[in-house]
Structure formats: structure tokens, C-alpha cells
Amino acid sequence: MKLYGHPMSTCTRKVLTTLAEKGHEAEFVLVDLMKGETKQPANLARQPFGQVPTLEDDGFVLYESRAIIRYLDEKLSGPKLTPSEIREHARMEQWISVETSDFTPPAMTIILNNLFGRMQGKTPDADAVSKAREKVGATLDVLDAALATKDFLAGGQFSLADICYMPYIEYLFAAESGDLVTKRAHAGAWWKRISERPSWKKATGK
């Protein structure tokens, strides 16, 4: 298997964490975001939206991180990251949908303004950041309530749903917004629990 990606990319990190949880490795092929390689013909041929990551498995080319991690979990040996119980499985899917639709868009607004924008010398749009912080906070309120009675989003078992939130939360801390997580007791404890996993440390080079 080959994984085309970038080690700083949030979506690449979901795949790297999943591989580490499963105890597998893929050959890593760097697509250099900083040099604009995602938009060059070689990457566009495998990922028509000009993004990373893409997985190549014996001729099968798959993109979209949330599809790749489900595929890896189904295909590879190692601990299952999808609950076998139907209601816990459904709950995992619910939280992945919330992540994609409600959590990540405003989280990325914060991250692009306060972290990556600043790295490029841009002044953050304070109003956009403020509104995005409210939205992220509202979603974290819902997660916090759900996590009051269980260790992980799907239930008692670490799953793909937890993995989906991790790269964005990591960057929220670097974007002066880790308080949104830590000031919510259950969400804060959950983040501590999942970010201490060896898979996450491996995926993020810690």
C-alpha cells in the first residue's frame, strides 16, 4: 500500500493514526503542500479535487480520509475500530457526520486564521474567529454531554469517530483555542485519554 499525503495534513493524520492503531504501515509518498504539489497533474490524476491523502492498494485508488480509514479498518488485521454492535456502530457514524458537517468547518476557520494564516504573515479575521469559536463551542457542548457517560464517542471502545476529531483538536491548541476543549470537563478528559495513545504520538511524530 502507498499513502500519498503530507505529515501536517489533518486528513493524512487520520489515516496515519488508523494505520498505527491497526499495527500496519504503508509506504509514505510525500505530496508537498508547501510547494503546491497537491494541485499539480501527478496529484490531480489520483485526486481530482487536488487534495491529500490518497491511498493506493494494489491498483485500487481511493481518496477522502473518512472513506480510507473505514476501508483500512475493514481490510487490515488488528484491533477493530468500528463497533460490531449495531447501535454503537450507528453512534460512531453519527459522530463522524457531526464532525464533518458541524465541527470541522468552523474549527478550520479558527486554524486557518490563527495558525496557518499567521505563519504566512496574515492578520487573523477576529470576527470570523469569534463566530467560529461559538460554533465549535456549541458542538463541543453536545460532545461533552455525550462523553459524560462513556469513555469514547461510540461507547466503551475507541473508534474511527474519535480519530476523526483528533487532528482538528490538536491544531485548535496551536491556534489559541484549546480552552474550548479543556474547559469542558468530559471533553477535556476524553482528549487527554485519546491524545495519549501511542498511535496518535506516532502519527504526529511526537
Place this chain on the structure above:
Amino acid sequence: MKLYGHPMSTCTRKVLTTLAEKGHEAEFVLVDLMKGETKQPANLARQPFGQVPTLEDDGFVLYESRAIIRYLDEKLSGPKLTPSEIREHARMEQWISVETSDFTPPAMTIILNNLFGRMQGKTPDADAVSKAREKVGATLDVLDAALATKDFLAGGQFSLADICYMPYIEYLFAAESGDLVTKRAHAGAWWKRISERPSWKKATGK
């Protein structure tokens, strides 16, 4: 089973289509969007984001349409809407991710401006619509290429991925943007193929 929703809601329609494909019905409980009932305590108790739909199945409360349709497909008898072959399954997930992240946000910008906004007497934001049409067109180019060699998004079999696009495409036609679909030969033929299914006619009251 009870389905809390609204017959005009895109996400409710995904669930109704899935139920019809499986040959099942749920008791339909109207949450009246027009009267703001999604934001009232009764709905917030089951859906903390104040949206529809929510499924209630013998005490199990589940929201997020893309989670509900996967749950129904796993639980109910009837034709499978998820391919059993691992690569086709992965492809289904890829297209659902593209729908959620790339297709639906700009499609909803067009729909909110040209359809629902107009119904409320608002003037569409022509610049926002124009940019959104470009984004929807770019995603449809990718779908069109994929559909050149197969009848449905996941492969030879109608799946949850097709269902996820249907409510938004239906409203694009009512929002003066059906041309984005029909002018692309393979995407246009696919839309004709899937929108003629009895399940879709039932879900949309045709």
C-alpha cells in the same frame, strides 16, 4: 420506529428514500420547520443541534441522516444498499464524503438563495450563487467522469451514495440550476436513472 422530520427537508428525504428502498415504513412525526419547531425544546431534546430528522427505534435515538440511512440498511431486511465487495463499499464511502464536504455546501448556497430565499421574498446574492455554481460544477465534473463507466456511484448497484445526492439535485432543478446536471451527459443520465425509482417518487410525494 418513529421518524421525526419534515417532508421537504433534504435530510428527511434521504431517510424516506432508504425506507422505501428497503420496503419498510416508520411512523412519521412532523417537526414543522415552517413554524420553527426544530428549535423548540421537544425537538432539541432528541436533536441538540435543532435539526431534522431523528430516528427513534425502541428507545434508541439517532440523528444525522447519513448515520440513520446506514443504520436502517444494516438493520432492516430488503435489498442491500451497501455493496458487500470491499472496494465498492469504499467507493460508496468516498462519494458520500465528497457529497458532504464538496457538493452539498455550495449546492445549499444555490438552493437557499434561488429557492427558499425567494419564497421568503429575499433577493438572491448573485455573486454567491455564481461562485457556488462553479463549485457544484467542478464536483459534477468529477462525478460525470466516474459515471462514464458505471451506472451508479459505487458501481453496478444502487447504493446509499446515490441517495445522498438526490435531495440536493432535486432542489437544484427548482433553483434554476438543473442545467449543471443535465449538461453533463453521464451525470444527467444517472440522475434520470435514479430519480425514476419508485422509492424516490414515494419519498417526494410524486
